[in-house]
Amino acid sequence: MSALMVALGAALGAPARFLVDLALKRRFGEDFPWGTLLVNAVGSLFLGALTALPLSSEAAAFLGTGLCGALTTYSTFAHESVQLTRAKARGRALSYVLASLCLGLGSAWLGLTVTALLLGVD
Known part of the structure; x- marks a missing residue:
């Protein structure tokens, strides 16, 4: 059952990632990987x-591994960082890497902290 839940979550996350990336490329261009x-x-x-x-194991599989796993992408982040560097856009590459690390870790911490506070959990 968990494999099915992962697949269902991924079926939502991957197209969402693609559409967000496409919309932001159209809006802001392709000089920086905003999507x-x-x-x-x-x-x-x-x-x-x-x-x-x-969460139940099925909900965690669907939402965490499936949806979030397909929505987020480390491989694309790595590829885009290398491509910016290869294009001699080292400043943008460094900005992208630092922003990705700070926003990713900060967002995860914020989500955990705010949810725990709202639920009254330590």
Whole structure:
């Protein structure tokens, strides 16, 4: 059952990532990977919040592994970082790496902390 839940979550997360990336490329151009940065931050926030919730294994598989796993993408982050560096856009590459790390970790911490506070959980 968990494999099915992961697949169902991924079936929502992957197209969402694609559509967000496409919309932001159309809006802001392709000089900076805004789409990946946004979905990774939002996915980290959501996954942080999920960790504070008492979820069943099926819900965790669907929402965490499936949805968040397919919405966020480390491989695309790594690829885009390398591509920016190869294009001699080292300043943008460094900004992207630092923003990704800070936003990802900060969002996960924020999601966990706010959810735990709302639920009254330590």
